[in-house]
Amino acid sequence: MAKVTIYTTPTCVYCKMAKAFFAQNNVSYEEKNVATDLAAREEMVNKSHQLGVPVIDVDNSIVIGFDQRTLEQLLGIGAKAA
Numbered sequence: 001m002a003k004v005t006i007y008t009t010p011t012c013v014y015c016k017m018a019k020a021f022f023a024q025n026n027v028s029y030e031e032k033n034v035a036t037d038l039a040a041r042e043e044m045v046n047k048s049h050q051l052g053v054p055v056i057d058v059d060n061s062i063v064i065g066f067d068q069r070t071l072e073q074l075l076g077i078g079a080k081a082a
Contacts, residue, residue, distance in 0.1 A: 025075070
């Protein structure tokens with residue numbers, strides 16, 4: 001199972017979408033709230049060079065924003081057939 005960390009803020013709509021995607025696909029993750037955790041914010045910026053959220057770390061591969069296709073590829077989740 002991949003190690004997944006998501007850097008979020010409480011009001012971020014795309015963060016909520018990413019967490020819902022993880023829940024739907026039974027992906028466990030660690031959430032770090034960069035609005036209140038300054039160490040997590042610094043860690044996120046060092047990894048991504050971004051201040052925007054979400055930043056998602058999947059086994060040291062950084063995804064900026066909620067990019068479902070990239071997350072599916074990194075997590076080995078096949079796109080659902082129509």
